[in-house]
Amino acid sequence: MRPVYIAGIGQTPVGEQWERSLRHIAHDAIIPAMRDAQIERADALYVGNMLSGELVGQEHLGALVADFVGLRGIEAYKVEAACGSGAAALRTGYMAVAGGLHDVVIVAGVEKMTDTVGRETTAALAMAADQEYEAAEGVSFVALNALLMRRYMYEYDIPHGAFGYFAVNAHHNAAGNPNAMFPNSITLESYRKATMIADPINLLDSSPICDGAAALVLVSEDYARSVGNGRRPVRIAGSAVATDSLAIHDRRDPLWLDAAFISSRKAYQQAGVSIDDIDLFELHDAFTIMAALSLEANGFAERGRGVRLAEEGEITIEGRVPIATMGGLKARGHPVGATGVYQVLEATLQLQGLAGPNQVENASIAMTQNIGGSGATILTHILVGE
Amino acid sequence: MSVARTWRTRKQRYALVGERCDYCQNAIFPPRDVCPHCAEPAQKEFALSGRGTVYSYTTVFDPPTGFDAFAPYPVALVKLDEGPMVTAQLTDIMPDQVKIGMPVEMVTRKLNEQGDEGIIVYSYKFRPQLQRQALAA
Secondary structure (H helix, E strand, O other): OOOOOEEEEEEEOOOOOOOHHHHHOOOHHHHHHHHHHOOOOOOOOEEEOOOHHHEEEEEOOHHHHHHHHHOOOOEEEOOOEOOHHHHHHHHHHHHHHHOOOOOOOEEEEEOOOOOOOHHHHHHHHHHHOOOOOHHHHHHHHHHHHHHHHHHHHHHOOHHHHHHHHHHHHHHHOOOOOOHHHOOOOOOOHHHOOEEEEEOOEEEEEOOOOEEEEEEEEEEEHHHHHOOOOOOOOOEEEEEEEEEOOOOOHOOOOOOOOOOHHHHHHHHHHHHOOOHHHEEEEEEEOOOOHHHHHHHHOOOOOOOHHHHHHHOOOOOOOOOOEEEEOHHHHHHHHOOOOHHHHHHHHHHHHHOOOOOOHHOOOOOOEEEEEEEEEOOEEEEEEEEEEE | OHHHHHHHHHHHHHOOOOEEEOOOOOOOOOEEEEEEOOEEEOOOEEEOEEEEEEEEEEEEEEOOOOOOHOOOEEEEEEEEEEOOEEEEEOOOOOHHOOOOOOEEEEEEEEEOOOOOOOOOEEEEEEEHHHHHHHHHO
C-alpha cells in the first residue's frame, strides 16, 4: 500500500445555514480545500452523507456535487454508514489512493438537517437503528442511547451529574473554534438543570441537529512532495473499520463497543503506535454516554472508568487524553454525515500547530473515531504529523 | 411501517415468534435465519414465553413522527427468560415506577394509527407481571 497524505482542508461553520442548500454547503467546504491543496482537478470525489434522501429529497450526491463544484466528469459517489458516513467516505478515498488507483481524491462530508421540522429529523435519525425492531416500536435514537446510559449508571453506580464533565469540556473547547455551533461555556450547574429529552439524557448530554460540510484532499506520497502548501505533512497512518449488530438488543454486552475495540486495535497495529503515543483523540461524543463507552472500548480507561477520566480532568487540552479538542460533536456540532470529516480536519489542524487557543502542545499523533448508529459501524483513523 | 411490512412481521408482533437454533439450541428473537451465536442456519420457529425482566429503560418525551399522541411513553430493553433481548414500549405503568430488574410480560397493544386511510398497527408491549403483582399483594 502507498502512503496517503492530507494535502488540503476546507470547512463551513456548523449551525443553521438557512441561506445555503445542501449543494451550496458542499461547495463551501470543497472549494477552500482545493485551494488549500493547490489543485484544480481531482481523480475522484467521495461524498459522506447520511440523510439527504430523507431530509432534502435528494440522492445521487456524487454527480450532483461534482458538477456543482466544477468537477463534472470525474468519478464521484455518495458513501453512507449512518453517522459514520464521513469517515466511511474518507476510508473509501484512502483505499483508492493507498491502492494506487488514484493520486488525488477529494473527500467531503455534508449534511443538511434543518430544512425539516424536529420530529421528521428525529424519525430520520432513527434510520441508523434497526427500523423493524427498534425504531418501529417508537424508540428514538436518543432513547436508544438513554437505555445504554441508564444501564451504565446502574452497573457502575455512577450519578448522572458526573457525565457533565464531558459537556463542560466540549463547550469550553468550542469557544476556541470559530466554526463551532456552540462557542458558549456551560457549567456543571447548567448541565444538571438542562431540559430532559429521554431520561437520563438531557439537552446538554446531546449533540445538536445542524448543517455543515467539511472536505479533505488526499494525495499520494509523490504528489504530496510535488505540490505541498508548506505546512507540516500529515499522513494517514492507520485506517480501519469494524461492524457490530445494528440493534443494541442483539449485542452480547450492550455496554461494550466491540466495533471500536476491533477497529482501534487494527488501526494501532497498522500505524505501529500504542495507545500511550496518542496525543489527542477526536471521539464520537454524540451523547455523553458514547464518550464514556468509547474511552473504555479503545483502551483509554478501564470498564466503568470512562467518566472518571473526565472527572479527573484528563480529557482537557492539557490532560493525558485530550478529547473533543475543537468542541466535539457536542459543541462544534454533529451534522451527521459530515462529522467524520470534521474530526479528521480538526486533528490535522492540531498536528500542523494551527489549532489556535486549543492547540495541544507538541501534538504529533492523533486518533479520530466516527460511529455509525449506536455502535454498529465504527471507523478509526490514526494521523501522524511528519 | 407499510402495510406489507406490518403484515410480514405479524407473528413477531402478535406472538413473539422467533427461532431456535438446531445446532447450539439458543433461542433467537427477532428471527434472522442465521444464528448469531454459531452462524449456522436457524429457521425453526420458536415462540417465546413473553416473560422477562427490564434490562434498562427510559421515557420518550420527544417522539418520532407517528408517535406524538402517546408521548411521553416509557420504553425498555427487556431480557426475555429464554435469553434474547427485545426493545419495546412498556405499558400499564407510570414511567417513574419502572425499575431495572422488574419482571414484565408481553401484551398486545396499539402501537400507532396511520390516519383515516391507513392501518392501525398493533405490537408487543410489556407490562409488570400480573401474577407476581397478585402474589406480592
